Amino acid sequence: MRWTCNCGQVELSVTPGDGTRIVCYCASCQRFANAFGAGDTLDPAGGADLYQTAPDRVTITKGADKLSWVKFTPKGPNRWFTTCCRTPMANSLGTRAIPFATVLSHNIDDKSGLGPVIARVNRKDATQTITEDPGSAGKAIRAFIWRALRSRLSGRYKRNPFFDANGTLIADGSPVDD
Numbered sequence: 001m002r003w004t005c006n007c008g009q010v011e012l013s014v015t016p017g018d019g020t021r022i023v024c025y026c027a028s029c030q031r032f033a034n035a036f037g038a039g040d041t042l043d044p045a046g047g048a049d050l051y052q053t054a055p056d057r058v059t060i061t062k063g064a065d066k067l068s069w070v071k072f073t074p075k076g077p078n079r080w081f082t083t084c085c086r087t088p089m090a091n092s093l094g095t096r097a098i099p100f101a102t103v104l105s106h107n108i109d110d111k112s113g114l115g116p117v118i119a120r121v122n123r124k125d126a127t128q129t130i131t132e133d134p135g136s137a138g139k140a141i142r143a144f145i146w147r148a149l150r151s152r153l154s155g156r157y158k159r160n161p162f163f164d165a166n167g168t169l170i171a172d173g174s175p176v177d178d
């Protein structure tokens with residue numbers, strides 16, 4: 001699958017097959033979209049369509065020098081966006097020790113590879129009543145834990161598109177004050 005920013009200068013390749021598609025209604029995901037003029041990518045209840053996968057399944061194939069990130073809370077994820085056209089792209093953690101990569105599904109070309117939505121999480125922050133099946137947040141968490149364990153045990157966690165060989169974030173960003 002290919003993720004492309006709105007102007008086409010940044011591309012990710014995402015290997016399907018070991019990922020979890022969820023919709024997150026949390027205020028922080030909504031803030032991310034709205035702050036970057038991408039409120040229209042949220043569903044009617046404010047949900048962000050997210051694809052969680054192993055970091056080594058995500059590769060920056062174009063425009064790695066056109067990335068930055070923001071953090072909205074000290075403990076929250078790094079929220080990556082492109083500097084060419086400010087497209088919200090992905091969420092990661094500040095350390096690669098916990099293998100975690102979430103790509104925002106909206107700009108992925110072939111959504112059939114994402115699989116079905118298995119959970120709608122943080123529904124308390126939804127902006128209207130959600131009528132779709134809430135799915136299973138527990139299932140999504142278990143999928144993440146097993147995926148992270150496999151990444152750690154195999155050493156594949158070191159291949160993380162957001163970190164260089166030394167484990168340093170590949171781009172500067174804007175952390176919030178602690």
Ligand SMILES: [Zn+2]
Pocket residue numbers: 005006007008009010082084085086087
């Ligand atoms: Zn762009």
Ligand SMILES: [Zn+2]
Pocket residue numbers: 024025026027028029030048122
């Ligand atoms: Zn969220």
